[in-house]
Amino acid sequence: MTQQILNAIFIGSIYALFAVGYTLVFGVLDVLNLAHSAVFMLGAVITYSLVALHGFPFILAALVAVIACGFLGLLVEYVALRPLRRRGAPPISALISTIGLALIFVAIVEQATPGTLFSWLWQDGANSVRFPSGAVPNPTYHVAGLTLEGTKIGILVTSVVLMLVLGYVIKYTQVGRALRAVAENRRAATLLGINVDRIFSSTLFVSSALGGLAGLLFGLALSDISPYIGRDQVELKGLAVIVLGGMGSIPGAVLGGYLLGLIEVLAFVRFGSNVEAGVAFAALFLVLVIRPQGLFGARLRERL
Amino acid sequence: MGTKLRGLAVAWVLVLAACGSGTSGGTGSSGSYQGKTINLGAILSLTGAGGVYGPSSKKGADLAVEIINNSGGVSGAKLALDTEDDASDKAQSAQVAQRLIQQGQLLALLGPTLSNSAVAVHPLAESFKIPIVAVSTTGIHIVPDCNFPKTDPCKYVFRDSLGEEAAIPANIKVYSQKTHPKTGVLLVANDDKFSSDGGKIVQATVGQYGIQLLDTVQFSKTTADFATPVTQAVKKNPDVIFITSLGGIPAKIMIEARKQGFAGQFLGGNGFNTAVVSKQAGADGKGAQSGSGWYINNTFPSNAAFVKAYKDKYGSDPDQFAAQGYTGVLILADAAKRANLTFSNLAGDRTKLRDALESVNIDTPLGRFQFTSSHDVKQTIWIIQMDGAGGFNLVISVSPS
Numbered sequence: 124m125t126q127q128i129l130n131a132i133f134i135g136s137i138y139a140l141f142a143v144g145y146t147l148v149f150g151v152l153d154v155l156n157l158a159h160s161a162v163f164m165l166g167a168v169i170t171y172s173l174v175a176l177h178g179f180p181f182i183l184a185a186l187v188a189v190i191a192c193g194f195l196g197l198l199v200e201y202v203a204l205r206p207l208r209r210r211g212a213p214p215i216s217a218l219i220s221t222i223g224l225a226l227i228f229v230a231i232v233e234q235a236t237p238g239t240l241f242s243w244l245w246q247d248g249a250n251s252v253r254f255p256s257g258a259v260p261n262p263t264y265h266v267a268g269l270t271l272e273g274t275k276i277g278i279l280v281t282s283v284v285l286m287l288v289l290g291y292v293i294k295y296t297q298v299g300r301a302l303r304a305v306a307e308n309r310r311a312a313t314l315l316g317i318n319v320d321r322i323f324s325s326t327l328f329v330s331s332a333l334g335g336l337a338g339l340l341f342g343l344a345l346s347d348i349s350p351y352i353g354r355d356q357v358e359l360k361g362l363a364v365i366v367l368g369g370m371g372s373i374p375g376a377v378l379g380g381y382l383l384g385l386i387e388v389l390a391f392v393r394f395g396s397n398v399e400a401g402v403a404f405a406a407l408f409l410v411l412v413i414r415p416q417g418l419f420g421a422r423l424r425e426r427l
Numbered sequence: 428m429g430t431k432l433r434g435l436a437v438a439w440v441l442v443l444a445a446c447g448s449g450t451s452g453g454t455g456s457s458g459s460y461q462g463k464t465i466n467l468g469a470i471l472s473l474t475g476a477g478g479v480y481g482p483s484s485k486k487g488a489d490l491a492v493e494i495i496n497n498s499g500g501v502s503g504a505k506l507a508l509d510t511e512d513d514a515s516d517k518a519q520s521a522q523v524a525q526r527l528i529q530q531g532q533l534l535a536l537l538g539p540t541l542s543n544s545a546v547a548v549h550p551l552a553e554s555f556k557i558p559i560v561a562v563s564t565t566g567i568h569i570v571p572d573c574n575f576p577k578t579d580p581c582k583y584v585f586r587d588s589l590g591e592e593a594a595i596p597a598n599i600k601v602y603s604q605k606t607h608p609k610t611g612v613l614l615v616a617n618d619d620k621f622s623s624d625g626g627k628i629v630q631a632t633v634g635q636y637g638i639q640l641l642d643t644v645q646f647s648k649t650t651a652d653f654a655t656p657v658t659q660a661v662k663k664n665p666d667v668i669f670i671t672s673l674g675g676i677p678a679k680i681m682i683e684a685r686k687q688g689f690a691g692q693f694l695g696g697n698g699f700n701t702a703v704v705s706k707q708a709g710a711d712g713k714g715a716q717s718g719s720g721w722y723i724n725n726t727f728p729s730n731a732a733f734v735k736a737y738k739d740k741y742g743s744d745p746d747q748f749a750a751q752g753y754t755g756v757l758i759l760a761d762a763a764k765r766a767n768l769t770f771s772n773l774a775g776d777r778t779k780l781r782d783a784l785e786s787v788n789i790d791t792p793l794g795r796f797q798f799t800s801s802h803d804v805k806q807t808i809w810i811i812q813m814d815g816a817g818g819f820n821l822v823i824s825v826s827p828s
Contacts, residue, residue, distance in 0.1 A: 130654040249478025251675030356651035396646040
């Protein structure tokens with residue numbers, strides 16, 4: 124059982140990291156960025172390609188991938204969000220434009236095989252791969268009947284530290300205050316001299332960098348990197364997590380991530396896989412009935 | 428040259444010609460189809476979960492088409508193969524099949540990749556009376572009863588892929604007789620036909636060999652983290668973990684189980700039998716054992732030529748799925764050659780082709796190929812183990828019973 128709780132904490136960290144980026148964009152821009160899951164996938168894919176195809180050491184590859192994902196976030200902002208905002212389109216349009224972008228990202232990877240346009244990025248088409256053995260040291264400890272993996276502990280630490288840093292930045296720094304001001308009231312923030320477009324861009328950058336990081340950690344810990352890891356395995360769950368935690372709330376996303384991980388694992392152990400997803404979503408439903416604003420959701424329109 | 432020798436030489440030439448028609452599907456002397464085109468369609472999973480198998484089938488089939496066309500076609504007719512991706516999705520598979528069938532030019536179909544999709548596609552082909560050869564589906568009730576639970580045989584559905592009902596028991600038997608395992612745990616995906624069929628076969632088989640199934644851990648094929656189901660299995664401390672699942676899942680389970688300290692044996696089914704899975708599992712999959720419909724170094728006439736042609740064209744070794752895809756086209760080409768096609772009455776031609784398929788008897792990389800009366804294969808089963816580096820080693824071959 125202890126092992127299963129450890130399993131829950133590890134997967135919960137990844138859900139949380141993914142959901143933090145998701146919820147950040149929602150909190151500030153008031154739109155759901157559904158390309159987030161594709162950026163998550165690209166975080167893993169870019170790191171893998173740098174390590175396996177271009178011979179980068181893992182840490183450097185991961186760093187490059189995270190930054191590249193940040194820039195992909197800017198691409199999302201400039202291509203899928205800003206033009207719509209300029210035309211005063213309702214937030215629902217952004218849903219569609221980001222889904223479109225996500226489909227394109229997934230298709231680029233899924234169609235990439237040796238000899239094609241994107242073979243420098245990916246050569247395995249629809250297949251699932253893992254990091255070459257030895258590329259990432261993964262000391263595994265067996266303590267008191269428990270399996271502790273270096274990579275998973277690293278993930279836990281990375282996630283917690285990053286989430287704390289993000290929380291600090293938002294709460295106590297000038298940028299964070301500007302961010303919250305924009306989230307609170309766009310027009311008022313503009314009048315106060317805050318460059319709203321720049322805040323939006325940096326939000327997308329940070330959010331996508333976190334999403335990419337979550338993706339590469341997912342690929343590392345679960346030995347699974349494929350064009351579908353974002354779409355099949357975290358997209359809906361990430362959505363569930365941010366609803367559970369309270370839309371736009373970062374502590375909510377973190378807590379929601381761990382909670383979903385825990386609920387899923389316990390449901391699996393207790394009832395089996397047939398009801399695993401059912402139990403998780405039933406819990407979600409209950410939360411929404413009792414607390415429609417989610418665990419940490421602000422009652423009013425105060426976010427982040 | 429004496430008469431006897433000359434006779435031998437003539438016989439040899441005839442054998443070569445026969446082999447030629449086996450591997451190339453027809454350098455036949457009759458050019459009666461000259462100038463015609465035989466249109467075939469394939470419904471394969473090139474993306475999605477089945478994306479680890481479909482591309483191999485496609486490569487094999489494309490290779491066969493190329494070889495046949497380069498050596499004169501099917502009695503002079505060119506083969507054309509239109510391959511469509513069903514994204515490993517049952518509904519999409521049926522849609523693609525419907526489109527291919529109704530575009531009204533195809534003589535026959537190959538596919539689909541997954542058993543889960545076959546239960547939607549095969550009844551469709553049966554009702555439109557278009558012959559379809561399954562080249563990778565191994566579940567239960569694929570042939571002859573494609574309309575299961577209705578049991579009347581489907582006349583237009585054939586398969587050249589070795590069913591799990593033959594492969595899994597053969598594999599368990601071989602392993603048990605050598606190692607005598609006492610306990611096992613089954614890990615099975617419960618939301619996929621191929622996987623759950625495999626699970627049922629394992630459950631029905633282990634008792635015969637004195638293996639006690641300590642637990643059956645079911646999971647969803649969309650599971651992200653296999654740590655949880657694997658922990659459930661490993662804590663029972665079994666001698667064997669049986670895995671019946673597809674796509675990248677068997678590899679992920681092996682990796683996770685090794686991390687959690689499992690030192691026993693992995694036994695599985697057709698889901699193991701592709702290079703992609705063996706490569707992904709890597710060292711953690713070394714020794715994982717399954718029954719396969721094909722083995723790269725088998726000595727059947729025409730296998731070596733197939734392996735060489737495949738390597739020349741694609742630069743990598745073929746796997747079982749490639750061999751079965753290749754064979755599927757050879758079978759259709761051979762039947763087409765003997766079917767006296769009219770090229771004017773499509774419905775009639777489809778029926779003629781169907782009839783001719785029942786009497787196929789050619790050399791293929793899978794061995795001498797004939798369909799059984801239930802349109803299934805009866806062939807050698809190759810018990811193979813992953814070699815830890817993306818390939819497979821042969822344990823033993825089991826002759827058809």
